[in-house]
Every structure is written in C-alpha cells, then in structure tokens.
Amino acid sequence: MHAASRDALEQSRSVLQSSLSANPAGGATGAKVGAELFQVVDVLEENRSLRVAVADSAAPVEAREDLTRSVFGWKVDESTLAVVLAAVAQSWSTPRDLREGLVTLGREALLLSAREQGQLGTVEDELFRLGRVVAGDPQFEAALSDRTTTADAKRALLGQVLYGKVTAVTEALASQAVARPEGMPADDLDALSRQAAELQGQSVAVVTAAAELSAEQQSALESKLATIYGREMTVHVQVDPDVIGGMVIRVGDEIIDGSVAGRLDAVRRALP
Template sequence: MYAASSREALDGARVELEAALRGAKGADATTVGTELLSFADTVSDNRTLRTALADSATAPDARADIAKSLLDGKVAPATRDTVASAAARQWSNDGDLARGLRTLGREALLQSAKDSGNLDTVEEELFGFAQLVKGDPELEQALKDRTRTAADREQLVKTLLNGKVDPVTEALAAETVASTDEAPGDALDQLSELAAGVNGRKVAYVSSAGELSAKQRTDLAAKLPTIYGAPVTLHVEVDPDLLGGVVVRVGDERIDGSVAGRLAELRRNLK
C-alpha cells in the first residue's frame, strides 16, 4: 500500500499516462508499458538515480528535466512524459516512485489488452495462475526462491505459460514474479485486481464450503454491485473448513456469512 502522498503522486502520473494512451497521438500501450517496466527495473536497481528523481529538496521541474534528459530519444514520447510527470510529483519515499512506475507500466499493458478486447481473458488467466501457484507449494517455493536470479524466475513463468495464455498475461505474470518481494501467489492476485480496476470493476473473493451453483453465482453477481457501487468480478474458491455459507472479501472489507464464522462469533459472545 502507498502512503497518502504517494497515492496522490501515482494518481497524478496516471492522468498523464491515460492522456497519452487515449489522446490524438494514440501512443502504443504495449510499447509504453514495456518501457515503463524496464525503466522501473533500472530505477529500482540504481539508488543514485532513484534519489535524483524523487529528492524533494530538488525542484519538481528539475526532477522532470532529469527524467527527460535520460529518456529523450530512447523511449516513446509518452513513456518519457509519464516518467517526467511521476518524477515531478511528491512521493513518500524513493522506493514508492519505483513501485509507482511499475504499476503504471502494468496498467499500460493491461490497457493494451483492453484495447484489443482481451482484458476479461487476461484477468481470468491471472487469477487462475495465482490459484495454481498457491495450490502448488513446490512451484510457489521455486518462484520465490531468492537463490535463483530474477531472470531465472521470470523464465520459469514464461516456460509454464508460453502458448497457453494471452501474451499480456504471460508478460505481466513473468514480470511480477521476477520483481516482487511478496509471496508470488499473492502478488499475482493483486495483479488480477489491477486488471479488474483497469476494466472498471472491483474483485470479490468468495470462499465457499462447496462449489456454488450457477444460480448462487448469478445471485451474488447481482447483489454485490449494489453493495459496492461498481461492477464486481467474482473469484470463487472452495474452502471446506467454512462448513457452510460463504465469506466475501472486497478490498479491506470482509463479509463472513459462513457457518464457521457464526460459530466463532458465538464462542466469542459466550466468553
């Protein structure tokens, strides 16, 4: 999570990115996304550069000029301007700037999937891969093993997914596993949520004691948007420990309608 000033900085840079991708010049989202992710890697690995681009003691215009001088003629103008816009903003720390550039790069690639009509597929594939990783301890260990290089872990993901998923899914999943410090399954889940956000939706993680029927899924899909005021994507997992009912999580909010949850509440009340 970003601190307040970093969230504002990210939102401001996002406006620049969206204007570039949707403007009259029609910057290529795939190119911009790939370049932003590459530069995010550079910034993450270079403390001197990271400090220069995020140092609040330097005037915003001067920080933007540093970014432009580094990137002018080497990347697409939209990439250069997005990085310059990010550098000119106030971040809580220089690490957040690097993370912000990475988020913007991922959003640009997701926008490319949306432009081609494939974003729903990418979102579903990212969620499916996250569940695969979480359900396979050996695979998750291999993907988070820091004795392996980032390039090695990235290549492992590409080998697993090559030809089986949309190219954007493969690129984002590989990049995320290579760059994250979190558990790979959780990082991939967050990437799926980011895809839903680009699609204008929230993600509802639904845990149920057994498989939901088509009617139950339809009813949930109809009710949740009225609660959260936005279209909702359902990601359903089976958890027999719930004994019955469902647990729904959207963002930080959790609705526990499970038998196990009611029993736990009863125990607390009895105490």
C-alpha cells in the same frame, strides 16, 4: 505512500492517460508503454545512484529531466518517456516511492490496453486463476519469492507455466510481479486481478465451495451480491472439499461463512 508521493502519482497518471488517449494506436500503445515502464523500473532497481538522483527533489527539475533523457531517451518510445519525465519532475517522498509509482503506472497502462482490446475481463480472470495456482503450490511460490534467485530466472520459471496459455497482457503483468524484490507473488497477482475488476467498475468476490458452481448459480450469486453491496460484482470460485457444503464468500476484508464446516466450527466453539 505518503501524501507527497500520492500527489506525484496522480500528476504522473494524468500524463499517462493523456498520452494513451492522444495516440491512435490505442491498446497497442498502452501495452508498449507498460512494458517499457517496467524496463525503466528494472534499470532503476539495478542502479541505486541513478534511482536516488532522479528522485532527488532538492535537485533542479531540469537536471533530473536531463539525466532521465540521457539514460532512457534512446531506449523507450516518446509516449513512455513523457510519462517517466513527468514522474521524475514530481516530488516523491522517497526514491522507492518513485519506483513503485512507475510500477503502478506500468500496470495501469497494460490494463488499459487490455480494456481497449476487449480483453480486460479475460486478463482479470487469468490473473486470479494464476494467483490461485501459485498460492496452491508452496514450492512453486517459494521459488518465485526467493530473493537469492535472479529476476530473469523467476521469469523463466513462470514462463514455463504460462507459455501459450494466457494473453500477452497477463504474461507481462505476471512476469513483472514475480520479479519484484519484495512481497509474495500470489498476493500481487490477486491485487492485479482486483485492479482489473475495478477498471471494469466491479468488485471481486472470492467464493470457496465444495464443488464448482453452475453458470446459473454463479450468475444468481453475482446478482445477489450486487444487490447487497450496491455495485457490480465479479465472482471467482475456488473448490475446497473441506467446506463440506454451502460456501465461504470473501469481499475485500469481509468474510461471509455459510459453509457447513463453518457452522460446525461455530457449534464446537459454543460447546463447554
């Protein structure tokens, strides 16, 4: 996003946070607002002229707000409408940025609802594991990424995998992620997992090892990484026998390769 859109997002975010904090229903309100913001995004995605009109910074704010009320006022809760009105009142660099801003706010509302319900850690773990499932099945990921497939068909396919296995917040976030017209679902799910971790004041370390770590090993690794990086860490382990022994640790863009396979590769590269 350009600077104007980042400012617009921050202004809209403050309205979202005020709406959620003022509502006694807590997590239930956040879940409803998040789901309804995704519905608004779907309508804007399907109607380009509407998307352009509500994001037209050359038009009076009152006109954009009136149009928004006429389309969504009877479809969504007052808390959701307040967020959408705040968003369309801002100056976004492009209509696409407005749509992406509403996606971001919808995701934040759902994650905040999970935090209110004490489920944020569970949601973060479920999103990570789902991302690994998608990334590990090329055919499944290709089906979820196919731009010729409708959003409803993608959601139905994902639903067959998720039904009864994850929290409602995880299912809502994942369903929206796979229905997006661009990007790779596994990357989006990973980004959502990191966002959930950040809401808990943590960073994510993805550890690839030849075998599962014990609870004691994982706890010790989290403590060591927290000392190294100066912040709390949550560790996700994925098993890959090809590493042979040791482990590969990825924190953001930084990779620490302490695997046997990595050391062997280094030796091979050093040979003439």
